[in-house]
Amino acid sequence: MIGYLIRRILQAILVTFFVSVITLLLVHLFPGGPIRALLGPRANATEVAYYNHLYGYNKPIYVQYIKYVGQLLHGNLGYSVKLNQTVTSEIASDLPKTVVLVFLGTAVSLIFGIPLGVYQAVKRYTVTDYVLTGVSFLGYATPTFFFALLLVEWFAVDTHLFPAFAPQGTTIGAVLSDPQALVLPVIAYAFLLYALWSRYMRSSVMDNLVQDYVRTARAKGASERRVLWVHVFRNSLISIVTLLGLSLPTLVAGAIFIEVVFNYPGMGLAFFQAAQNVDLQTLLGFTLLGTAATIIGNLLADVGYAVLDPRVRYS
């Protein structure tokens, strides 16, 4: 187990190394280089050369890379000239708000997705199962932003039940003090993830129901309810834990679209605005953070899987 953990962490470090190379290359993909991106098409060659020299973009790529990694190791994700602040300070102010949205949305989706998935597996191939399957497929096929917009149209514009905009507070306290405005963004987020959990839970429970240990439990005289909730449910939950760790890219995508629709002042909205302003430093800094989170999520998923499922033994 310890050996596996060490190997897995070393792998994660190697992956992180590749990612840092990819992000540095992304800077240079911009036609004319990063300074042209910053100064715009009307800057003249002297200006571009001056800033290239200032920021060290004229040095060989490996020198740039060493400098870049050195900065990263010091927690320096770059400086957004467009916003006149460091990317780290942007993250410090925006990340907590996004975490609130992601956490609430994920929690709501799990509360609905897991029990309904189990219910579908128990009532498999009935009308209810087919209807819920239909809902899941709808969840897979509906663009997040379109669903969020329908929510705005139905519950904010047509019926005035909830505000069309998410809480606009700058601090996390201000965001939480306006729970009504959080309802629609959280529902939109939960619908995006609901399909994922319920489909997984359904197939996982169905797989587990035909396992030998279920037959043993029944043979011992365990009630159907006990078999389902004590034996099958706990085993099926393992795959959900893994899935949670692996779903970070989906969570990030959801955060971007939902924050844009509801004008929720988190990292997703900031990322979108950076894209509009061609603010490469912010874009790359946020991407690196998202990537680090994904790598850690994958690591936790693997380790969690090994811890939770004693059958899994890594040599």
Place this chain on the structure above:
Amino acid sequence: MAMITPPADVPPEALQGPDAGGVLTATEAAKLGVEPTQKPRGMLRRSWEVFAENKLALASLGIVLFMVLFTFVGPLIYHTNQVNTNLATYLCKPSAKHLLGCNEVGYDELGRLMVGGQTSLEVGVAAAVVAVMIGTLYGAISGFIGGAVDSLMMRIVDAGLAIPYIMVIIILSVIYHPNPAIMILIIAAFYWLGVARLVRGETLTLRTREYVQAVKVVGGSGLRAVIRHVVPNAIGTIIVQATFAVADSILILSGLGFLGLGITAPATDWGSMLSGGLTYLQGGNYWWLIYPPGIAIILTCIAFNFIGDALRDAFETRLQRR
């Protein structure tokens, strides 16, 4: 692996019997007096039969065909001007002249739905094909070579997959101001990674099979083994993956269109159309700007998802029935 040479005392005919290949040829069967119980059917034919039993999948196939006809043949029947804006028809209501009304710059919405659909479908299918081709080749080669090379190749895939895809795609769109062709490459640049990982997993099990080993034995090159023997046998996984890839690509494209980072006007896609319609969401009841493109995206993506699911069943059942 060592060359297998038959012992000298075994007559060569004995090696041609059922034990050698495990499969009776028609002539051998006739010699032994075995009558085939039913006509032998091709692999695709059997898969199609399983697929056709699935009503939902057939309906989905119908939807996809309808969308293709609607977007590509539709404009030949329903003529609209999708190049010049027309303020005289600004946000006009649905009428006999404009069946689904007009949008905020006066384009006929139904005609726009056809033109936008062309882009959505073209980019979706092309991105899926490119991604699946790259991913298949990469995954198959990585899995076939194995060892340290495989390890390194897979870490590169891991690195790509660790970057939240939507972020890379947004950054690439910012850098390249995509037209449809670039859009295809941008989406495929992310999507091939997942395919590569899947095909590599499949290859790991396939490369130990006798018929793949036999290629090496008779002196075939590794590349030949991969292209002629490994990939065709992973075709089920690959086709299923390609089907899902189409749905995902259409969704990604629509997301970028919504953010205003997708295809630029006067060209459009279903997502960009929504982006235009949203501005008018709160100003009044311009339902024709929102529901038609939204429903078109959802229908098409659901159809591709159902087809993918049914194909997976079809290929799996084929394996079980053997």
